[in-house]
Amino acid sequence: MKAALLGGTRGIGRALGRLLAEKGHDVCLLGRNVEDLERSADDLRIRSASGKAVSAALCDLLRPETFGPSLDEAAAKLEGLDCVIVTAASFAAQERLESDRLLTRELLTTNFTNTVLFCEEARERLLARGGGTLCVLSSVSGERARKPVILYGATKAGLSAYLEGLDHKFRSRGLKTITVKPGFVKTGMTAGLAPPPFAGEPEGVAKDILNAIGRGTPVVYTPAMWRWVMLGIRNLPRFAMRRIEF
Amino acid sequence: MKVSRQRPRGRIDISSGGDYQPKALEGKVSGGFVIDFDIDSMPRPQTPQLSGWGRIPVPGREMLSEDLRELTKNATLTRGLGRSYGDSSLPPPGRFEVASSVLADRILAFDETSGALRAEAGLSLRDLLQVFLRRNWFPPVSPGTEFVTLGGMVAADVHGKNHHVEGTFGAHVGEILLRVADGRIVRCSPELEPELFWATVGGMGLTGHILEVEFRMKRIPTPWIFEERERFGNVDALIAALKRSAKEWPFTVGWIDGMARGRSLGRGVLNRGRWAEPREAPSSPPPPIRRLTVPIDFPNWVLNKWTIQAFNALIYHGHVWNRQRIAHPESFWYPLDKILRWNRIYGPRGFTQYQCVLPDSAGPSAARRFLEVLVAAGGADSFLCVIKDCSTEGKGMLSFPRPGISIALDLAVHPGTQSIVDRLNEAVIGDGGRIYLAKDSFTRAEHFRAMEPRLEKWSEVRRRWDPDLRIRSAQSVRVLGDPA
Numbered sequence: 001m002k003a004a005l006l007g008g009t010r011g012i013g014r015a016l017g018r019l020l021a022e023k024g025h026d027v028c029l030l031g032r033n034v035e036d037l038e039r040s041a042d043d044l045r046i047r048s049a050s051g052k053a054v055s056a057a058l059c060d061l062l063r064p065e066t067f068g069p070s071l072d073e074a075a076a077k078l079e080g081l082d083c084v085i086v087t088a089a090s091f092a093a094q095e096r097l098e099s100d101r102l103l104t105r106e107l108l109t110t111n112f113t114n115t116v117l118f119c120e121e122a123r124e125r126l127l128a129r130g131g132g133t134l135c136v137l138s139s140v141s142g143e144r145a146r147k148p149v150i151l152y153g154a155t156k157a158g159l160s161a162y163l164e165g166l167d168h169k170f171r172s173r174g175l176k177t178i179t180v181k182p183g184f185v186k187t188g189m190t191a192g193l194a195p196p197p198f199a200g201e202p203e204g205v206a207k208d209i210l211n212a213i214g215r216g217t218p219v220v221y222t223p224a225m226w227r228w229v230m231l232g233i234r235n236l237p238r239f240a241m242r243r244i245e246f
Numbered sequence: 247m248k249v250s251r252q253r254p255r256g257r258i259d260i261s262s263g264g265d266y267q268p269k270a271l272e273g274k275v276s277g278g279f280v281i282d283f284d285i286d287s288m289p290r291p292q293t294p295q296l297s298g299w300g301r302i303p304v305p306g307r308e309m310l311s312e313d314l315r316e317l318t319k320n321a322t323l324t325r326g327l328g329r330s331y332g333d334s335s336l337p338p339p340g341r342f343e344v345a346s347s348v349l350a351d352r353i354l355a356f357d358e359t360s361g362a363l364r365a366e367a368g369l370s371l372r373d374l375l376q377v378f379l380r381r382n383w384f385p386p387v388s389p390g391t392e393f394v395t396l397g398g399m400v401a402a403d404v405h406g407k408n409h410h411v412e413g414t415f416g417a418h419v420g421e422i423l424l425r426v427a428d429g430r431i432v433r434c435s436p437e438l439e440p441e442l443f444w445a446t447v448g449g450m451g452l453t454g455h456i457l458e459v460e461f462r463m464k465r466i467p468t469p470w471i472f473e474e475r476e477r478f479g480n481v482d483a484l485i486a487a488l489k490r491s492a493k494e495w496p497f498t499v500g501w502i503d504g505m506a507r508g509r510s511l512g513r514g515v516l517n518r519g520r521w522a523e524p525r526e527a528p529s530s531p532p533p534p535i536r537r538l539t540v541p542i543d544f545p546n547w548v549l550n551k552w553t554i555q556a557f558n559a560l561i562y563h564g565h566v567w568n569r570q571r572i573a574h575p576e577s578f579w580y581p582l583d584k585i586l587r588w589n590r591i592y593g594p595r596g597f598t599q600y601q602c603v604l605p606d607s608a609g610p611s612a613a614r615r616f617l618e619v620l621v622a623a624g625g626a627d628s629f630l631c632v633i634k635d636c637s638t639e640g641k642g643m644l645s646f647p648r649p650g651i652s653i654a655l656d657l658a659v660h661p662g663t664q665s666i667v668d669r670l671n672e673a674v675i676g677d678g679g680r681i682y683l684a685k686d687s688f689t690r691a692e693h694f695r696a697m698e699p700r701l702e703k704w705s706e707v708r709r710r711w712d713p714d715l716r717i718r719s720a721q722s723v724r725v726l727g728d729p730a
Contacts, residue, residue: 009312010312010349014312039354040352042352043353043354046356046377047353074332095425187349188312188349191309191311192307193306
């Protein structure tokens with residue numbers, strides 16, 4: 001597999017990048033900090049069993065003009081491209097967002113508008129190459145609005161809807177879209193929050209994601225238990241959701 | 247009782263026998279058995295706590311980020327995986343947050359010819375082995391657990407079963423990248439800022455925040471171990487055998503039955519090994535090891551004199567067979583890691599480890615005398631007691647090992663623990679020995695000063711880089727007398 005990975009320097013993306021490299025896949029890391037990208041690329045190169053191509057290309061989720069060129073650079077460096085993975089997103093606590101309009105705007109733009117724009121660039125390129133896999137991390141928080149993640153959850157709800165539509169329309173043309181819905185995962189992003197039951201580790205989540213890519217599963221909950229947790233939460237009546245604080 | 251429509255409310259049914267009753271409601275249960283309550287009047291969740299491996303907690307929280315450079319700006323202390331037993335990795339009183347290095351775990355460079363490896367300080371030994379063991383590389387020195395970070399291995403200047411050959415980990419470190427107290431990031435090595443370097447090796451993280459470590463890995467013939475075990479009836483025979491084996495075997499360690507008395511005092515099993523040669527070993531790389539997890543805190547009474555005695559007897563007498571074998575490297579190096587969270591077997595009371603080194607100058611019977619003091623002090627109900635001969639002292643200014651015999655034993659915490667540790671420390675001071683800070687929870691400042699003539703020199707270097715003692719730990723306040 002020749003994969004471009006946006007967000008591979010941290011958290012779930014870092015674990016997924018390592019897993020891809022260990023399994024002998026070619027990876028190109030996309031991100032906005034050159035030095036940080038190079039350090040992560042070195043890490044993958046040393047860990048990779050075959051020492052295969054690991055490279056980096058500059059892509060800033062806040063600057064849509066970088067999306068197309070970074071994907072082209074990745075395809076050139078990898079000499080091909082059949083998988084684009086997005087693990088990057090921003091997160092902030094609801095209380096902070098409520099008092100900071102600029103931050104809110106940045107979060108909404110990053111997680112929805114620009115992620116969608118990036119996926120559009122990826123869609124075009126993958127279709128032009130005859131198909132492939134577009135794998136994007138959404139979140140279980142997009143399935144039901146909850147008080148601590150109103151804005152973050154809203155971006156993920158929109159993103160999930162977009163990805164579902166993409167999969168419906170383009171799967172027959174060879175582009176598989178995979179929506180990953182992680183539950184609570186212990187990473188730097190969630191540091192400081194008390195982990196709920198069934199909290200996952202990035203390494204386990206990375207395995208689930210790679211399995212889903214291999215099988216072409218359109219929607220994957222990870223850790224798997226969250227499928228059932230969310231089944232329950234989705235079906236809670238509105239008056240109950242109103243009382244829930246988590 | 248306040249009842250508000252907007253605020254979340256709950257309902258406690260006292261009649262159902264629920265044992266939960268908020269403090270705020272004590273004495274307020276009126277009339278019937280069912281009461282409504284206001285969530286604001288419920289007790290707040292406990293303040294978060296941090297503890298070392300011995301599970302004696304203090305209020306505290308870890309700050310986590312992949313960006314260790316950013317994280318350590320103005321941090322009081324950086325901790326790794328928290329495997330030091332006592333308070334080495336805990337915030338000093340009055341401070342709450344410590345930086346955690348564990349997400350900074352990238353390997354930055356590896357030279358296939360020299361074995362030189364550079365990585366971020368949070369890389370764990372476990373992770374390192376997963377990448378390198380199957381490629382026939384191993385770190386030059388390994389402690390008894392793989393759940394440690396590189397930063398922690400430098401800070402404690404760890405030693406292992408090969409101390410008599412390779413010395414401590416610090417002897418193989420080429421460079422350390424350090425954020426010092428004034429915020430600067432400093433490269434130090436045996437050539438560059440050597441004093442800062444050797445104060446950092448074994449300096450318990452108190453000279454600066456370790457960001458990156460470069461050291462030399464060793465080539466091994468296969469990832470498997472050729473292991474041999476032999477039983478000895480008392481401590482003198484065991485030590486004599488340890489010293490003898492050191493000449494022929496690169497890895498040696500002894501396990502002692504801490505419950506044996508009299509003529510059998512210090513009886514135990516000697517464990518020695520070397521890397522297996524390709525013709526002896528399986529051709530496949532070692533499979534992932536199966537691990538069990540201790541799911542809950544055991545009640546305090548589970549480990550008592552009788553259960554420990556039975557367990558020790560089982561191990562001691564079990565070693566009649568099984569003398570030579572090809573062993574899985576992880577089960578040879580890290581037998582206790584096969585049981586995750588094994589520290590829970592001591593129960594909620596917590597435990598401490600006492601580790602000291604008795605110098606050769608104290609004579610061949612020093613270990614026996616030490617065990618006798620232990621028995622007399624009433625601390626001999628030790629589940630785990632490990633003995634190891636140490637060779638030359640490293641260059642780390644506060645490094646633990648020195649030529650002699652090192653003894654490590656686990657002690658469950660109870661009201662008498664402080665006096666047991668005091669009496670052991672007095673015996674160690676009398677013999678000219680010292681203790682290992684990475685294990686310690688109870689040593690008094692005056693005892694530590696009496697053991698460490700090197701402390702003054704180390705403190706001088708530390709104060710040169712951190713005159714206001716901004717970087718502190720709970721341990722440095724307790725043992726080194728830092729301001730709280």
